[in-house]
Amino acid sequence: MDKRRIRFEWPELGLSAYASLADEVNPELCEEIWNALPFESIMNNAVVTDGSMYCWVPVLSFAPVRHKERIDQAPVGRIRYSQNTGNKVIVQYGACNEDVMGAVLGQIDEEDLPTVERVGAEARNAIFMTKKEIHVHISRVNETEKAGRSHETLKRPQTCRKEVEELAGALTALAEEASRKEPFEHKQIRTGKNSGMGSCGQYFSTWEFVYSLSRDLSMYTLYPIARLCREDSFDVRQLEKIYMEIDPTYTNLLGSYGMRKLREHARHFRAMIERKDLTKEEFRYIIDAFTFYTNMLAQWTYFYYPWGIGCACFLFDEEHRAYVPGE
Numbered sequence: 001m002d003k004r005r006i007r008f009e010w011p012e013l014g015l016s017a018y019a020s021l022a023d024e025v026n027p028e029l030c031e032e033i034w035n036a037l038p039f040e041s042i043m044n045n046a047v048v049t050d051g052s053m054y055c056w057v058p059v060l061s062f063a064p065v066r067h068k069e070r071i072d073q074a075p076v077g078r079i080r081y082s083q084n085t086g087n088k089v090i091v092q093y094g095a096c097n098e099d100v101m102g103a104v105l106g107q108i109d110e111e112d113l114p115t116v117e118r119v120g121a122e123a124r125n126a127i128f129m130t131k132k133e134i135h136v137h138i139s140r141v142n143e144t145e146k147a148g149r150s151h152e153t154l155k156r157p158q159t160c161r162k163e164v165e166e167l168a169g170a171l172t173a174l175a176e177e178a179s180r181k182e183p184f185e186h187k188q189i190r191t192g193k194n195s196g197m198g199s200c201g202q203y204f205s206t207w208e209f210v211y212s213l214s215r216d217l218s219m220y221t222l223y224p225i226a227r228l229c230r231e232d233s234f235d236v237r238q239l240e241k242i243y244m245e246i247d248p249t250y251t252n253l254l255g256s257y258g259m260r261k262l263r264e265h266a267r268h269f270r271a272m273i274e275r276k277d278l279t280k281e282e283f284r285y286i287i288d289a290f291t292f293y294t295n296m297l298a299q300w301t302y303f304y305y306p307w308g309i310g311c312a313c314f315l316f317d318e319e320h321r322a323y324v325p326g327e
Contacts, residue, residue: 002235003032005141006106008091010043010119011132017119018141019079022104025067028145029081029103029300030064033089035151038139041089041179044181044299045123050323051076051094051133053116053123056086056299058153058179060288062230068101072325077116085219086295089138093120099326110126128308154288163272164282166224171265171289178296182304186210186297190304194258210257211301217250218294226291229284236280240273242285262294 003020010016021030039053049071063085071080071092080090080102091108093116099185119134126132154172156165177183188194189210192203199205224241228234247266255263269286272278277284 004030006034006037006114007139007141009137009139011137012132015115015120017115019077019106019108019112019156020297021106022067022079025104026063026065027180028063029061029065029105033057033059033081033105034140036225039179040135040137040139042102042299042303043119043123043126043134043136044137045120045127046096046305047127049096049098051096051120052080052090052092053120054082054088054090055138056088056179056295057138058176058292058296059087060153060226060295061087061294062227065103068103070099072099072100072323074102075107077110077113078102079106079108081105083229084223086223091120093117093118095323104319117288127303128311131225131304134301141258154285157279157285159279160282160285161294164278164285167265167268167272168285168289169295174261174291175289175296178293178300183297183299185261186300186304189258197257206257207305210254210259211305213221213250213254214259214294214301217247217254220289221246221250222287222291222294225286226284229280229287236278236283237276239283239287240276242279243318244270244273259297264299266290274293280294 002265003023006019006021008019011230021034023030036057036059039058041057043055044055048053052071061081061126072095074080074092074096076092076094078092082088082090082102090102090104123134126134144165145295153175154168154270156168174183189203190207194203194206197206199204225246227238248270251263251266252268253267271285
């Protein structure tokens with residue numbers, strides 16, 4: 001069986017690259033991503049790992065991952081997929097400086113490695129210095145694309161009340177919009193338009209809180225709860241209790257700092273939970289919608305965070321500059 005082929009396009013740079021999916025080692029994951037194509041996003045770049053660029057994508061993947069490899073031992077051109085850190089497609093364009101494991105999704109064609117190295121350099125410069133948005137379009141090769149995406153990101157329950165459908169729909173609409181452009185509320189925060197939110201007449205601390213809380217809410221809180229929703233061992237009342245124990249601190253603070261749409265929808269969800277009449281499928285549907293929205297939000301909080309400050313103030317000394325692999 002021939003490997004399935006995908007194409008990366010970076011319109012602002014006038015560049016493209018081709019790749020093969022790793023169907024032989026991660027068939028379910030590759031199938032899930034293949035079925036979701038085409039999609040668009042913005043390029044981000046690793047700020048710790050180095051050598052990797054990635055984009056959050058409009059997918060919630062729960063496919064089994066059968067093969068991972070240490071990213072500091074992976075070849076240039078490796079494509080990975082990260083479910084647990086926001087649902088990201090990752091392209092390695094150079095040496096990586098972490099000994100963590102990554103799920104293998106595919107490999108860039110050898111003749112296109114110079115292209116991804118060039119795009120990677122642009123993405124790194126963008127996230128640390130220029131903040132110039134570099135968009136990416138990922139699609140199947142040799143297939144006529146339909147207008148827009150025919151794939152539904154979220155699975156709607158067969159039985160679903162209107163109130164549940166409306167809330168999930170509102171969150172999905174916000175997520176779809178945020179997959180294409182920076183949310184207005186976030187732009188207001190990062191440009192200091194959320195009046196007075198910060199001690200000593202500055203807003204950098206508030207901006208940092210929005211970045212870190214948004215990251216942790218999407219990646220390390222909502223996505224794990226979404227996974228638990230797919231476990232038979234948890235019933236809906238247990239899941240509600242877990243959510244209610246964790247969520248309010250995140251969404252109330254983020255709302256105070258300027259993410260008011262997120263807070264408004266979270267309060268609506270908590271009111272629904274208080275009635276204790278949601279089915280597990282309805283609860284899962286709304287959690288998925290919140291995860292989708294906060295994933296798309298996280299890509300912008302990450303991209304626009306001023307990482308370049310570190311290039312001026314926190315450089316390694318010569319003794320610790322080179323990466324030392326873990327055992």
